[in-house]
Amino acid sequence: MNKQASTEEILGKLVSIPSITDRANEDVVAYIAHVAAPFARVRRLPNAAGDRTALLISVGPDERPGIVLSAHTDVVAVAGQPWTSDPFALDVREGRLYGRGTSDMKGFVACVLAALPAFAAAQPQTPVHVALSYDEEIGCKGAGDLVAAVAALPARPLVCIVGEPTGMKVKRAHKGKTGWRVTARGRTGHSALPHLAVNAVTALARLAAGLADLADDLKAGARDHAFDPPYATLHIGSIHGGGALNVVPDRAVMEFELRSIPGSDTPAVLRSIDAMLDGARAALKAQAPEADLMVEELSAYPALATAADAPEAAMVARLTGDNAPPGTIAFGTEAGLYAEAGIPTLVCGPGDIARAHKADEWVGRDELAACDAMLARLADLVRRPAADWITA
Ligand SMILES: [Zn+2]
Structure with a gap:
């Protein structure tokens, strides 16, 4: 042609x-x-x-x-x-x-x-x-x-x-972006006997709270007024877990993303996030041998x-x-x-x-x-x- x-x-x-x-x-x-x-x-x-x-x-x-x-x-x-x-x-x-x-x-x-x-x-x-x-x-x-x-x-x-x-x-x-999906695996059980189970929703709630604190730190951190907002953001898009009030949930899934500003110390933020994920995994494993935290990176592109x-x-x-x-x-x-x-x-x-x-x-x-x-x-x-x- x-x-x-x-x-x-x-x-x-x-x-x-x-x-x-x-x-x-x-x-x-x-x-x-x-x-x-x-x-x-x-x-x-x-x-x-x-x-x-x-x-x-x-x-x-x-x-x-x-x-x-x-x-x-x-x-x-x-x-x-x-x-x-x-x-x-x-x-x-x-x-x-x-x-x-x-x-x-x-x-x-x-x-x-x-x-x-x-x-x-x-x-x-x-x-x-x-x-x-x-x-x-x-x-x-x-x-x-x-x-x-x-x-x-x-x-x-x-x-x-x-x-x-x-x-x-x-x-x-x-901005650059990294996205994650984390899946917490716990142990199910009767809600009257939570001491025998491992609650996956609670595990991710604690992790989410830590990420929210980190988001506050980022807001107070490095600024570049070429962007709106002028700081890095850490956003939790979804948490799913549990099905009934009287059952300890043994699975929960959360997705979150970091949007970093160019020139900021993104590797340090990524290390903080990794440390939180490691901590959440260790806390789960300490409660039951089958408990775990699985981490997938969904997407990543640099600023x-x-x-x-x-x-x-x-x-x-x-x-x-x-x-x-x-x-x-x-x-x-x-x-x-x-x-x-x-x-x-x-x-x-x-x-x-x-x-x-x-x-x-x-x-x-x-x-x-x-x-x-x-x-x-x-x-x-x-x-x-x-x-x-x-x-x-
Ligand atoms: Zn396009």
């Missing part, structure tokens, strides 16, 4: 392929590879189980430092949401394109794929690498191998632009903290024409992973996170046009080595 598809045509096709998080993704990968292959080198990075594939799509010489355009191809499910139109059929109404993933973040993917012919025609001195992950919506689970592959390119990229929805504003920082005066931020601002100082975002992205790999990273893409994950998600035709224009400017710049146009 050498016909050059428009952004809207590609977005229509992408939306029609559901590509919901935590499912096999061969359909969306096959379509993207098909669109990209005439213009770019397509590298497939399958996971160990073989049911998910990330894509690294490159135009231009790997031996030169390039530009990474990063996105995830998975979308959140639509079950229970009151959609006006079919979420998996792009519906255009009054300049808005409705469909699951239009803002988060198939709109950006469509713009990037539609720009591949222009990147190829530019015969770039500065390569463009399109890095497409999976399972981002369940905690950046599908980006690890992809980020490693990008970092291991013969020349380390100079900048990464993560196209999450920011209304095409340049964003330089977000993003690109300097406000970084030359890469100014470069992306020039691409967008947005000359406001780069801001911060409240939501997490894969940007922290690229930054951790040593690649200066900014977040900038079409759409609005406030429209994401909900019924009637949409992206504006004007927003896609602004992203197309940014990529057209980039296609013009990559004719020359990046040293000529990324300057301090």
Whole structure:
């Protein structure tokens, strides 16, 4: 296929392929590879189980430092949401394109794929690498191998632009996040004889109280007023356990998360949390040999903290024409992973996170046009080595 598809045509096709998080993704990968292959080198990075594939799509010489355009191809499910139109059929109404993933973040993917012919025609001195992950919506689970592959390119990229929805504003920082699920196992028994049983709900209640105290400490600790709130937060999302008043519960489950601010001593906070978990486990085991505390890490991504005066931020601002100082975002992205790999990273893409994950998600035709224009400017710049146009 050498016909050059428009952004809207590609977005229509992408939306029609559901590509919901935590499912096999061969359909969306096959379509993207098909669109990209005439213009770019397509590298497939399958996971160990073989049911998910990330894509690294490159135009231009790997031996030169390039530009990474990063996105995830998975979308959140639509079950229970009151959609006006079919979420998996792009519906255009009054300049808005409705469909699951239009803002988060198939709109950006469509713009990037539609720009591949222009990147190829530019015969770039500065390569463009399109890095497409999976399972981002369940905690950046599908980006690890992809980020490693990008970092291991013969020349380390100079900048990464993560196209999450920011209304095409340049964003330089977000908090990091770690999520946990802990399961307490105790020993059941009659509520009249609690001394012979081990109460799993009580064990998690004590742990929850300790976490709440730590949350208070964090609130009084390090501050960065670029964020709202300006401190790290520790939040308990759920506790489930027990079924009847007259039975000692032998199982309880709690989920909680830490959102850390960049530059704060997150390892120390993580050590405090580990110490609390160890203490809760030891207290359970001391009461009965079968009692225990199981800990699962649900998701983890690092904070993003690109300097406000970084030359890469100014470069992306020039691409967008947005000359406001780069801001911060409240939501997490894969940007922290690229930054951790040593690649200066900014977040900038079409759409609005406030429209994401909900019924009637949409992206504006004007927003896609602004992203197309940014990529057209980039296609013009990559004719020359990046040293000529990324300057301090
Ligand atoms: Zn997203």
